[in-house]
Amino acid sequence: MLLQRIKNYEIFRPKMDTIRERLHSIATLEEDISPVFPYLNTELGGWDYDQKNQVLLLKLAAGKWITLHAREIAIRGARDIEESHALLEWIKSQINDIYARRDQITPRYTSQAALKxxxxxxxxxxxxxxxxxxxxxxxxxxxxxxxxxxxxxxxxxxxxxxxxxxxxxxxxxxxxxxxxxxxx
Ligand code: SF4
Structure with missing residues (x-):
């Protein structure tokens, strides 16, 4: 299992998002999850992948985004605290499941967005x-x-x-x- 422990999970409402009333959150991690990024990029259709700096951006439905760093997961756009926790659990399970299957997945290093x-x-x-x-x-x-x-x-x-x-x-x-x- 690549990701075992979330050290800290902070959920907050950004000042600039008060109209949409969406939550942002940041999980800090014990382990370095960057080895799974090229496989997540393949399986989940990463919107942008910066391999050099190990940042993977996932675009989800309904204005939700997940940004993965080596030891941090940032989630934007959850409608409430319950969804914020559910999204964290979902990406955590994806990280571990895809990492376990990585031998069957062709890694992808390209990104879809031109702007970095x-x-x-x-x-x-x-x-x-x-x-x-x-x-x-x-x-x-x-x-x-x-x-x-x-x-x-x-x-x-x-x-x-x-x-x-x-x-x-x-x-x-x-x-x-x-x-x-x-x-x-
Ligand atoms: S982008 Fe950086 S410097 Fe600019 S307001 Fe936000 S935190 Fe401050």
């Missing part, structure tokens, strides 16, 4: 200040890539000291045809 979360992340202030309503710049970067939020939701990015980063980020987003989901 890590490239967005590099162009953020990287202070994890939470002013955007997300617990980390990584969480914000993931939400931004999906079009769920906009650059204006990161207030520090508009400070003079981050102007060069912001301009590079705007150019990067434009080069990939990014737009917010609610944009016309």
């Amino acid at each position: 979360v890590i490239n967005i992340l590099k162009l953020l202030p990287l202070t994890n200040c939470k002013a955007c309503g997300y617990p980390t710049c990584m969480a914000y970067a993931t939400a931004l890539r999906e079009g769920e939020i906009s650059l204006t939701d990161c207030p520090p990015l508009w400070e003079e000291q981050y102007r060069e980063k912001r301009q590079k980020l705007q150019a990067y987003l434009e080069s990939c045809g990014w737009r917010a989901l609610d944009a016309a």
